[in-house]
Amino acid sequence: MTxxxxxxxxxxxxxxxxxxxxxxxxxxxxxxxxxxVLDISSRLxxxxxxxxxxxxxxxxxxxxxxxxxxxxxxxxxxxxxxTERDLLNKIVGKGIDHEKARVKDYMTPNPEYxxxxxxxxxxxxxxxxxxxxHVPITNVDHQVEGIVSVRTVVDYLVEQLSNEIYNLxxxxxxxxxxxxxxx
Numbered sequence: 001m002t003x004x005x006x007x008x009x010x011x012x013x014x015x016x017x018x019x020x021x022x023x024x025x026x027x028x029x030x031x032x033x034x035x036x037v038l039d040i041s042s043r044l045x046x047x048x049x050x051x052x053x054x055x056x057x058x059x060x061x062x063x064x065x066x067x068x069x070x071x072x073x074x075x076x077x078x079x080x081x082x083t084e085r086d087l088l089n090k091i092v093g094k095g096i097d098h099e100k101a102r103v104k105d106y107m108t109p110n111p112e113y114x115x116x117x118x119x120x121x122x123x124x125x126x127x128x129x130x131x132x133x134h135v136p137i138t139n140v141d142h143q144v145e146g147i148v149s150v151r152t153v154v155d156y157l158v159e160q161l162s163n164e165i166y167n168l169x170x171x172x173x174x175x176x177x178x179x180x181x182x183x
């Protein structure tokens with residue numbers, strides 16, 4: 001029997017996703033579930049273009065996330081994103097004074113973004129195909145409502161596969177390897 005997987009735009013709604021085989025259940029869930037079900041706001045770190053790099057990094061640490069969303073101080077619209085990659089590739093080891101350096105000079109301007117009504121599959125696509133670890137979520141007025149991180153998507157997938165994940169052995173079985181001694 002050949003199974004034809006529907007495209008994201010053709011995805012049906014199933015009454016009981018749990019009754020589907022695991023691969024179908026996960027595929028259907030990703031293609032049907034809006035980003036709004038994810039925790040998109042609790043780890044959101046916001047900064048402004050004229051803030052110092054030090055302040056932006058402090059905000060990242062406070063939220064435990066590897067990016068800060070940069071918004072316009074007047075319109076509150078998304079203007080950029082400053083990520084750990086930006087810091088490593090543009091600042092670290094270059095003798096830049098982190099207190100004097102401004103976010104606007106090192107951020108990624110006009111980043112890709114999604115709406116909270118978009119399906120989770122779209123966030124996964126941006127992360128996989130475009131290599132993003134963080135995708136800002138905006139409303140129709142382009143104001144930031146949250147951020148989706150790889151961690152958020154992985155947590156969602158683990159939730160969808162909870163029985164399969166939580167019932168794994170603690171360590172994979174491998175020939176020739178013995179268990180570690182001690183803790």
